[in-house]
Amino acid sequence: MKFAIHIHNHGVWSDPGLIATIARDADEAGWDGVFVADHLQQEIRGVPSPVADPWIALAVIANATSLARLGPMVTPLPRRRPWQLASEAVTIDRLSSGRLILGLGSGIGNSFAPFSETQDPRVRAEMLEEGLDVLVGLWSGAPFTYLGKHFQVRDATFLPRPTQAPRIPIWLAGHWPHPKPFRRAARWDGIFIDGPGVDWTKGEIIAPDDLKASLSLTLEERARLGLGEPFDVIIGGWSPNAERMAENLAPFARLGATWWVEAIYEPFSDVATFRDRVRRGPPRL
Numbered sequence: 687m688k689f690a691i692h693i694h695n696h697g698v699w700s701d702p703g704l705i706a707t708i709a710r711d712a713d714e715a716g717w718d719g720v721f722v723a724d725h726l727q728q729e730i731r732g733v734p735s736p737v738a739d740p741w742i743a744l745a746v747i748a749n750a751t752s753l754a755r756l757g758p759m760v761t762p763l764p765r766r767r768p769w770q771l772a773s774e775a776v777t778i779d780r781l782s783s784g785r786l787i788l789g790l791g792s793g794i795g796n797s798f799a800p801f802s803e804t805q806d807p808r809v810r811a812e813m814l815e816e817g818l819d820v821l822v823g824l825w826s827g828a829p830f831t832y833l834g835k836h837f838q839v840r841d842a843t844f845l846p847r848p849t850q851a852p853r854i855p856i857w858l859a860g861h862w863p864h865p866k867p868f869r870r871a872a873r874w875d876g877i878f879i880d881g882p883g884v885d886w887t888k889g890e891i892i893a894p895d896d897l898k899a900s901l902s903l904t905l906e907e908r909a910r911l912g913l914g915e916p917f918d919v920i921i922g923g924w925s926p927n928a929e930r931m932a933e934n935l936a937p938f939a940r941l942g943a944t945w946w947v948e949a950i951y952e953p954f955s956d957v958a959t960f961r962d963r964v965r966r967g968p969p970r971l
Contacts, residue, residue: 687935687938687939687943687944687945687946687971688718688719688944688945688946689717689718689719689945689946689947689948689968689969690712690717690718690719690720690721690754690755690945690946690947690948691708691712691717691719691720691721691947691948691950691964692721692722692723692759692922692947692948692949692950693705693708693709693720693721693722693723693743693950694722694723694728694949694950694951694952695722695723695737695738695740695743696723696725696728696730696735696736696737696738696952697728697730697735697736697952698952698957699738699950699951699952700735700736700737700738701738702738702742702743702746704957705722705738705743705746705747705750706746706747706749706750707750707961708720708950708960708961708964709746709747709750709751709754709756710750710751711961711964711965712751712754712964713750713751713752713753713754714965715964715965715966715967715968716967716968717754717964717967717968718754718755718945718968719754719755719756719757719787719945719947720747720751720754720755720756721756721757721758721759721787721789721947722738722740722743722744722747722756722757722758722759723740723758723759724740724758724759724760724761724762725737726801727800730952735952740758740761741758741774741778744756744757744758744778744786745777745778745781748778748781748782748785749781751782751785753785754785755785755786755787756778756782756785756786756787757786757787757788757789757857758788758789759789759857759878759920759922759947760789760790760791760857760858760859760878761788761789761790761791762790762791762792762793762794762810763790763791763792763793763813763814763817763818764792764793764803764804764809764810764813764814764817765793765801765803766817768816768817768820768821768824768837769820769824769839769842769844771817771821772820772821772824772825772844773844775788775821775848775854776825776844776846776847776848776854779848779849779850779854780846780848780849783849784848784849784850786848786850786854786855787854787855787856787857787875787876788821788854788855788856788857789856789857789858789859789878790814790817790818790856790857790858790859791814791858791859791867791878792807792810792811792813792814792859792867793810809836811866811870812835812836813836813837814870815870816832816834816835816836816837817837818856818874819832819834820832820834820837820839821856822853823839824839824842824844825844825847825848825853825854826847827843827844827845827846827847828843829841829842829843830842830843830844855875855876855918856874856875856876857871857874857875857876857877857878857918857920858870858871858874858876858877858878859871859877859878859880860877860878860879860880860900860904861880861881861882862879862880862881862882862892862896862899862900863882863896863899863900865903868900868903868904868907869903869904869907871904872904872905872907872908872911872913873907873911873913875916875917875918876917876918876919876920876944876945877900877901877904877917877918877919877920878920878921878922878947879892879896879897879900879901879919879920879921880892881893881896881897881900882896884923886922886923886924886949886951889923889924889925889926889927890923891921891922891923891938892921892938894937894938894941897919897921897938897941897942897943898941901919901941901942904917904919905917918944918945919942919943919944919945920943920944920945920946920947921938921943921945921946921947922946922947922948922949923947923948923949924948924949924951925948928963928966931969932969932970932971935969935971936971939971948968950964
């Protein structure tokens with residue numbers, strides 16, 4: 687199992703300098719990834735909170751690190767123009783010498799409402815599917831045309847191509863027990879799994895039975911498509927007891943989880959405590 691920190695880049699963690707500091711700490715301490723959230727608005731205890739742009743934050747992280755993977759966990763593709771996202775992702779991939787992992791999802795409906803964006807989950811799912819097609823087509827570096835219901839591209843050539851080959855890895859988000867996101871994710875490189883009723887603020891993580899069921903569905907779909915390994919299985923949350931982290935996560939590793947993403951989130955603890963936690967490094971399973 688690999689281990690990453692997940693910076694919820696709002697509140698005190700919206701400070702680009704602090705993002706750079708904790709990312710550097712993580713890289714030097716041997717964490718395998720440094721990820722950020724992608725939200726336009728956030729609240730802490732019901733009060734509006736400052737938010738840092740995730741893609742500028744990723745540029746900061748790329749410059750502050752040399753080994754750790756990095757990426758958004760996750761970007762809601764339906765509120766992005768896929769051609770703009772394609773360009774941003776390639777730029778970060780090149781800046782980081784090929785360390786970007788692109789986490790994507792359809793988003794949460796109520797986060798779209800203030801900005802004249804659709805809240806319809808079916809429409810957002812369609813936009814996610816089309817957006818994925820557009821990303822991969824533009825990353826090819828060849829002339830690309832796409833005439834979808836929501837997105838159209840006509841004879842566009844995007845250069846440069848990503849540093850990584852054949853392309854930037856894509857992880858999709860899935861909230862169990864909804865099956866469609868897991869079948870969709872099976873076509874890509876990983877699934878970031880969230881479980882029903884999980885409250886990160888209480889140190890809760892997905893139940894082993896839910897992980898087992900969701901992963902079984904995903905791998906069955908990959909087998910049907912003729913796809914094998916590698917395929918990443920990502921779970922996350924907040925570990926109140928750092929000393930027992932490896933012990934608590936071992937059963938999930940045995941079930942097939944390949945990444946644990948540890949939340950760096952203002953209400954959970956203060957900056958000094960988080961920095962100490964990160965500098966002690968990840969557990970090893």
